[in-house]
Amino acid sequence: MKVDRLFLLLGLLWLLGGMALGEHMGRTQDHGQMPTHAHMMLVGGVLSILWAMIYRVWSVPLGIIAWIHLIVHQAGAAVMIYALFGLYGEGDPATYGPIAGMSAVAIMLSALIMLIQAFRAKG
Template sequence: MTGAARKFFILALLYAIGGMLLGLYMGLSQDHSQMPVHAHAMVLGWLMSGFFAFFYHFFPEIGRSRLANVHFWLTTASGLILLVSLFFVLSGNIGLEPVTGISSMAFFACFLLFAWIARPVFSRAA
C-alpha cells in the first residue's frame, strides 16, 4: 500500500483503536454518555477511512494524485475536530456546538470531494 491508500489505512487503524478504547471505557465505567463519539469514530473513522484506503489501493493511479492527498488531509482534520468537539459537547461544553457543526459539514464536503475523485472509475465501468 502506498500514497493515500497507506495514509488512510493507518488513519483507519488509529480510529479503530481510539473508538474501541472509548467503547471499553464506557463499558467498564457503565457511563455510555459518549456513545455518539464512539459510533462516529467507528463509522466515520474506521469504516470510511478503511474504505478510502482500499479504494485508493485498488486504483493506485488515483491514490497517488495530488487531489487524493488533499482528500486525506482535509478528511483527517475535519474528522478529528468533529470527534474532539463532539466529545466536549457531550461532556457539557455546548459552546463547541458550532465547531462540531462546521466540522461535520466539512467532513461531508470531503466525502463529496471523494465522490468527485472516484468519478473516473464509474465512467470506465460503462
C-alpha cells in the same frame, strides 16, 4: 507513503481509539460518550478504511487531490471527535455545536472529493 496506505493506517488507529473509548465506557458504566464513540468508529475508522479500499481497488489517482482528501477527512474527523467530546462531556452547546457543524461540512466535503476522485478512476 501513499495516500491509500495512510488512510488505512489512520482508519485502523481511529478504530483502536474508538474501541478503547467503548471499553472505558463499559468499564465505568458511563455511556455518555456513545455518540463520540460511534463517530470515532464510523467517520474516523470505517470511512477512512473505505476510502483506502476505493483508492486501491479502483485505481483512483493518488495525486494532489488525494492528499487534499486525506487532510480534509482526517482533520474533519479529528475536529468532529473533539467537538463531540465537548458536547457530550457537558460542555457548552453554543461553543461546541458550531465546531461540530463545521466538522460535519468537512466530512461531507471529503465525500464529495471521493466522488470526484471516483469519476477520475481508471478502473
